[in-house]
Amino acid sequence: MSDLDFVSGGKPIAIERGEGPFLYATDGTEYLDAGASYACTPLGHSHPAVVDAVQEQVGDLTFVDSSYPVQAREDAYAALVAATPDGLEGAWFCNSGTEANEAALKFARSATGNSKIVAATRSFHGRTMGSLAATWKDKYKKPYEPLAGDVEFVPYGDAEELADAVDDETAAVILEPIQGEGGINVPPAGYLEAARDLTDEAGAALVLDEVQTGMGRTGEMWACQHAGVTPDVLTTAKGLGNGLPVGAIAVRDWIADGAASHNATFSGGPVVAAAVHATISTLVEDEVPAHAAQVGDYLVDELEAAVGDHVREIRGEGLLVGVEVKRGANRVARDLALDHQILALPAGRTVVRLLPPLVLEESHADRLVEALEGVLAPEAETESR
Numbered sequence: 001m002s003d004l005d006f007v008s009g010g011k012p013i014a015i016e017r018g019e020g021p022f023l024y025a026t027d028g029t030e031y032l033d034a035g036a037s038y039a040c041t042p043l044g045h046s047h048p049a050v051v052d053a054v055q056e057q058v059g060d061l062t063f064v065d066s067s068y069p070v071q072a073r074e075d076a077y078a079a080l081v082a083a084t085p086d087g088l089e090g091a092w093f094c095n096s097g098t099e100a101n102e103a104a105l106k107f108a109r110s111a112t113g114n115s116k117i118v119a120a121t122r123s124f125h126g127r128t129m130g131s132l133a134a135t136w137k138d139k140y141k142k143p144y145e146p147l148a149g150d151v152e153f154v155p156y157g158d159a160e161e162l163a164d165a166v167d168d169e170t171a172a173v174i175l176e177p178i179q180g181e182g183g184i185n186v187p188p189a190g191y192l193e194a195a196r197d198l199t200d201e202a203g204a205a206l207v208l209d210e211v212q213t214g215m216g217r218t219g220e221m222w223a224c225q226h227a228g229v230t231p232d233v234l235t236t237a238k239g240l241g242n243g244l245p246v247g248a249i250a251v252r253d254w255i256a257d258g259a260a261s262h263n264a265t266f267s268g269g270p271v272v273a274a275a276v277h278a279t280i281s282t283l284v285e286d287e288v289p290a291h292a293a294q295v296g297d298y299l300v301d302e303l304e305a306a307v308g309d310h311v312r313e314i315r316g317e318g319l320l321v322g323v324e325v326k327r328g329a330n331r332v333a334r335d336l337a338l339d340h341q342i343l344a345l346p347a348g349r350t351v352v353r354l355l356p357p358l359v360l361e362e363s364h365a366d367r368l369v370e371a372l373e374g375v376l377a378p379e380a381e382t383e384s385r
């Protein structure tokens with residue numbers, strides 16, 4: 001088995017069930033889930049509030065399309081809008097993060113009448129054709145080119161380069177408040193604020209992709225709240241239904257009023273809507289983002305003490321943490337799983353990505369730190385000989 005096999009679909013671990021921050025294999029082995037399947041289960045696995053809501057809804061009504069008013073959908077819309085930053089008054093549900101970003105770009109182009117999209121290097125916005133066009137890495141794009149045109153990339157975090165790119169032909173600037181797939185890259189202070197000012201001046205839309213950073217992941221409900229920035233379009237997915245397939249966008253009125261028609265058959269289906277409402281309600285009522293901030297700070301401090309001398313950098317926010325190793329993130333993820341029963345994710349070749357469920361406790365963080373020390377410290381000692 002190669003490292004590549006382990007991290008790209010060939011994992012030799014058959015998962016049977018999950019509870020809280022743990023997953024259990026068919027042979028009974030318990031794994032601490034430090035990846036949450038790319039941040040999809042913020043409340044942990046099989047959270048009772050979500051399970052109960054879904055079971056009740058599926059027993060009453062499994063599906064009817066969005067042209068029919070359904071209470072579960074109305075409740076989910078209300079919860080989402082109430083949880084987003086002030087100024088985002090409209091919302092629309094879809095099935096995934098890439099669909100949310102696809103809709104965001106379409107809405108920005110139709111509302112502004114312009115076509116130019118400004119995106120960032122090392123970005124990842126999804127795998128459908130429009131979202132892929134705004135994604136940086138060639139390995140995702142090359143097999144499918146030509147993609148949608150009129151996309152310009154600028155260095156992530158560089159406000160001056162962004163200013164040079166944004167002009168009166170720009171429809172949207174699309175950014176991740178913290179880049180996930182690109183390596184857990186945190187922008188410098190003032191960057192999102194600069195993006196907000198530049199798009200305001202140009203009459204363009206600021207689209208913030210919170211597919212991975214949202215739902216309390218960074219210690220606030222949305223990562224953009226750390227900077228006090230409200231976008232024109234906020235996209236979310238992954239953790240929105242605590243594991244059920246759903247995405248959404250929240251928009252300012254000028255986007256909603258100017259956008260052309262867009263829809264999807266399964267938009268806001270009753271069952272996923274019940275999961276969304278239960279997930280958001282629980283995150284808010286149980287103050288889960290604040291818990292993520294507290295445990296995230298503890299995790300980073302403990303990692304710095306245990307492995308800080310063996311890695312290049314530890315960075316992130318809340319429970320979105322990247323450990324930049326000196327080589328072989330894939331191998332580190334493999335060794336964590338096979339030798340320590342910890343499931344983590346690579347983010348590129350050199351960053352180990354930690355995205356545990358937000359119900360992680362400090363005792364779980366201790367186990368994670370101990371496992372990383374067990375993998376990284378011996379390697380560093382070997383390299384120094």
